[in-house]
Amino acid sequence: MEVKLTQILNIAQEVVLNARLRKMLTMVTVVILTLFAPATASANEPAGTASEKTLHHSEIAQRKASTAQEYRTLPVTGKNSGKSDCTEVRRNLKKLREAGQKQAVCFEWKTPKNRAPRKGVTAPSVVDDAVWCTSIGKNQVYLTRNSICSAHDVIMLVVDTATDIILGKAYGLLEQEIDTKNTSTEFSEYMKFTLVESDVIADLITVRVEATCSLDKSCKQDTEPWGTPRPITVGTSIDGTWTRSWTDNTGNKPFLITYDLVVEIAGSIATTGWGGDKEQFDGQFYVRCDNEVSKYAGCVAPDFTPTFEISDEYYAARAFIGATQENMSTHPGWENHGKPLHRESSAEEEEDNRKVICKDGSFTANPDTPDATCDEYPFARSKESGRNFGVTSGAECQQYWVEAEMIGGQEYLILFNNGDDVPASAKCGRASMPSSHNTGVGGELGRKTVKWRLLENDPYWVDAGASDES
Known part of the structure; x- marks a missing residue:
């Protein structure tokens, strides 16, 4: 089934309004990334019909995708x-x-x-x-x-x-x-x-x-x-x-x-x-x-600071990380806005970071998140984890969640947050995230760590499509 851009936006607006009425929420960030593969594709849609939606990705997502410098x-x-x-x-x-x-x-x-x-x-x-x-x-x-x-x-x-x-x-x-x-x-x-x-x-x-x-x-x-x-x-x-x-x-x-x-x-x-x-x-x-x-x-050549670009395949996690980079006053990992992240090589420190942000008992998976897990940014395996900046509970982080919504007969993952729960002064972001997106990004980071031979405290940037546009 072919879905026009105007139809997607109208349906998305209806979803937002319903969400506000149903949950009394202020939706600050809604990202419908039709550039990427939907969670469930229509069996009747012929190959290639997503091209029209891809063409208008910037209009829907209101984000600019940045490209890591080659040198x-x-x-x-x-x-x-x-x-x-x-x-x-x-x-x-x-x-x-x-x-x-x-x-x-x-x-x-x-x-x-x-x-x-x-x-x-x-x-x-x-x-x-x-x-x-x-x-x-x-x-x-x-x-x-x-x-x-x-x-x-x-x-x-x-x-x-x-x-x-x-x-x-x-x-x-x-x-x-x-x-x-x-x-x-x-x-x-x-x-x-x-x-x-x-x-x-x-x-x-x-x-x-x-x-x-x-x-x-x-x-x-x-x-x-x-x-x-x-x-x-x-x-x-x-x-x-x-x-x-x-x-x-x-x-x-x-x-x-x-x-x-x-x-x-x-x-x-x-x-x-x-x-x-x-x-x-x-x-x-x-x-x-x-x-x-x-x-x-x-x-x-360790003086080169590489850029970890979050794959479009994990678009919900990419949206969460980009939103956190934009909304936190320190803009962690966002090149030209904040400072780079640095590798935490200790598995014990990584687990201690995760215990504070995701395993402290304050996280509740959103019932509308498919196969929900707790996701955090900055990453637990980075020196910039909220725990290293005085955070004692994940409840202190900016709070996000992902919902699966049917739009035009297709299922899309949409990122939400409550406007009151994303203070710029927060030291971290936390999200109810589908497991495949959470572990997918983690796996990619692990492979890049090997490719770039990132050692303890080595810096790297994170490109998640964060935008200067309001």
Whole structure:
């Protein structure tokens, strides 16, 4: 049977009015998510007839579905390395001259003015993208849960130590990409250095990169092809891949990878660093390996905060979580509005949280909720559970329930709440929720915990379609 949008809204309005008369309730939130599969479909409805209802989902639900970012951008940190930084080198020309050095090479981590992007002008392309983030932007670090990527410009100046005159300038592009696997303790890094421009008069320019992934023996790293100086000319590139592995298999181990770029121009050798303390991109090439999640050890980029998107399959639970995020003044887990949730890895703490919110004796399943269970948000397996913020009974939470209603011959799950029972100051939300939706979300969170290798106190966002619209 085909049901028009106006019919759904009229029937929904009648359901609401009846609910008000029958239960003397103020219905603040009614979510009829026809975008998702109904609880019971009509046997006579041909496949595909739900498309009209799907098209108007936003009109019915009055919610915006947000999409988790595919990557995140880390803030710029650190500064030019003190190693051969041009400001520092030119400040100490006298010492260099007295040491018998006629010229010095120094570095600036920035884009040359003639290649800086200008409004309405596209910067000239000099090389094909070697890593996934080059086309996104340069001179910043981008990451996903399993990759760290950067493409940064570096200027090399040759300075006369007697006159402080710049004898020549070269410009290079350094691209790098670290890739991890959540089921392997081995991770790799591809790096490419391109000498884009140079007016330096020199018979030979060589480049070498030194990388350190651990000061102890917990990280095994090969040195080729960057271990020895390699000659380079304008318009050419040097590239290669490091293979690294965590040598231990117990607990977890963080690896802060640091680098030194060593360049020789006309007999003068200079070094600049990045990734290290107080250097450019300070602390941003950070990999963590562990054997604490699932039966496999693996590695991730833990600075990436993932987003747990509540599946449309569990639309009633999604509606409950989204409503709680909107109605609580702290907006827990709602990106750009509140703070992320953090994993609670202790099963004992998780059960203690659940005992306070759902097992304290104050919960009564709504008789109109099919296969009712007690659902809570923030999750019991998060540090943001109401118990951790002084809640001593689930009765203190915002209260919601789900009812099954027949609309146009189909059964839909509708989320209700009593307006007086959703105070913004509440530290949690509690709902009478169908078991399949409650356990479905819990199972998905468990699988994401493994995929993202979320350890104790690791942050994550929750996307349940919460809307800025009133």
